[in-house]
Amino acid sequence: MAKGTPSFTSESLAALKQRYSNAGQAHVLKFFEDLEDETAAAFFNQLSGIDIERCNEFFDRTVRSPAGAEEEESVELEPLASGSFASALEGGSQADDLAQWRAEGMRLIRENKVAVILLAGGQGTRLGSSAPKGCYDIGLPSGKGLFEIQAERIKRLQQIAAGAGEQPATIPWLVMTSGPTSAATQKKFADSAFFGLKQEDVFFFNQGVLPCFDLDGKIMLESRGRVAVAPDGNGGIYEALRLSGALDWLRARGVEHVHSYCVDNCLVRVADPVFVGYAALRGAECGALVVPKKSWDEPVGVICMRNGRYGVVEYSEISTETAQLTRPGTASELAYNAGNICNHYYSLDFLQNRVPDIEASLEHHVAKKKITSVDIDSGDVVKPTKPNGIKLERFVFDVFPFVHKMAILEVDRKDQFSPLKNAPGAGVDCPETSRSDLIAQCIRFAEAAGATVQRAADGQEPSFEISALVSYAGEGLESLSGKTLAGDQLITDLDNIVVV
Structure with missing residues (x-):
């Protein structure tokens, strides 16, 4: 181990080694003496923070003899x-x-x-x-x-x-x-x-x-x-x-x-x-x-x-x-x-x-x-x-x-x-479907309030978003009633909307 002042004593290290040995996990300390001081101190702290007996119990109960x-x-x-x-x-x-x-x-x-x-x-x-x-x-x-x-x-x-x-x-x-x-x-x-x-x-x-x-x-x-x-x-x-x-x-x-x-x-x-x-x-x-x-x-x-x-x-x-x-x-x-x-x-x-x-x-x-x-x-x-x-x-x-x-x-x-x-392009539970689902919801909010959202002639999905700061779940959009809204817009203020 490199020279320096360790954050643990020889007694505390010996106790840790004994504890892991008793638990059948002594191998984790095999390379300890070769570690630099800073790494050794961090490793000592990590091992000290693990309830090794409880972890062994979890493994035994789950893998070796699963209850139930x-x-x-x-x-x-x-x-x-x-x-x-x-x-x-x-x-x-x-x-x-x-x-x-x-x-x-x-x-x-x-x-x-x-x-x-x-x-x-x-x-x-x-x-x-x-x-x-x-x-x-x-x-x-x-x-x-x-x-x-x-x-x-x-x-x-x-x-x-x-x-x-x-x-x-x-x-x-x-x-x-x-x-x-x-x-x-x-x-x-x-x-x-x-x-x-x-x-x-x-x-x-x-x-x-x-x-x-x-x-x-x-x-x-x-x-x-x-x-x-x-x-x-x-x-x-x-x-x-x-x-x-x-x-x-x-x-x-x-x-x-x-x-x-x-x-x-x-x-x-x-x-x-x-x-x-x-x-x-x-x-x-x-x-x-x-x-x-x-x-x-x-x-x-x-x-x-x-x-x-x-x-x-x-x-x-x-x-x-x-x-x-x-x-x-x-x-x-x-x-x-x-x-x-x-x-x-x-x-x-x-x-x-x-x-x-x-x-x-x-x-x-x-x-x-x-x-x-x-x-x-x-x-x-x-x-x-x-x-x-x-x-x-x-x-x-x-x-x-x-x-x-x-x-x-x-x-x-x-x-x-x-x-x-899933990754982009997966076609299911991916960024594209999330985007589409949220935009579709915003369109439903507007239409439920009596508005019409313009669609593109080629059938492409509008890029239409109503900020959550404007409406949590479709409430408060009464002022949109009777308006035809541009499909590609972000609504952050009901006083500033794009109509067609």
Whole structure:
């Protein structure tokens, strides 16, 4: 080791080595004596921060002797009963309740009792970007990225919830980042003056990470002086909220209801007052928005009953025969039709008082990956050509089976769900489809207000956008009635529109 003053003592290093040896993971320290002081100190700190015994327990319980394996072999699936969820679809049986749900949601927002959590740990790697996915520009006329679109919806909703002449309501925004996205996300917010929101109303916190294991349960090294780690899945949100102090922060502000969503959905109605109001009036602990599946074979998880409890069955877990089942009395309505879109409601009491006791029962899931790592025998870095390691992760919906009171609301995907998953040009769930879906929504808003949006003679899609600062969900556009609007324009001010 290079000369210098280490940040640890020989006694503390010996204790660390003994601890890892007892855990059967002594190999991670094989190259420690060869490290430069600065690297050694960082490695010592990383190893000290890993609960190695707990990580071993996770691997053993998930991989070697997975709990509930026998039960999974005989899992009984049932679709959601038609009376167990509500629908906000046009013409739905509960459409008359929408006004009541919205009014309740607005009241709670006005009283500063609603917060939102943004799951923003993903990078735009598949999109060809190394920046956080929330920075991605889907090609709108405004050039705004996903963070900015969502921030402006929050700002607009705060204004309309408060009403004219009153102080704006406050919707705290909690942003869950990951190691690779944390610094860049916070810099983007700071450089953009928090997109017009108050800095003190935004709370950043990091999701946790877990070591990567080889197929035999040995922790893998990214380099000679660093353990290979990976995010612990979006289900790590619960522990991260607690450990970061976010829940206490919300409690101190008087928040009682929380809306959680993923950054990659350009149509998300942040702090959706209809959803929040619906769940709150039901006295729910947890809730979920669902959309009808496009087809029986759409690759999306479905919320259903698993062994009598709420859960999500992934598309890879359901048989073709089961996926094609239709509801009794219908020829085409799928029985398993509640597509999960990772858009959730929680009461703060549930997150703060019930989830900590639930966490110990939450299982991890195995993801076999190609993980670049150090060969312990040679010390060389090896880039594998096939999966050689295991990442353990939890899913955000793993809490569903433990929920006492669930609130599920069916919504129209064209209004609330357009995920950004795939590279440009993929043709599905990609930047082009996200852009098209948002523009189509803006056109619907204008036409619902009585306007006509001009289309090009060649049928090309207009480049038409209404800023979220002008309208959150189509409200406030009455002045457009009777006007024919130029198809290629960005509306940021209703007093300055282009008509033809």
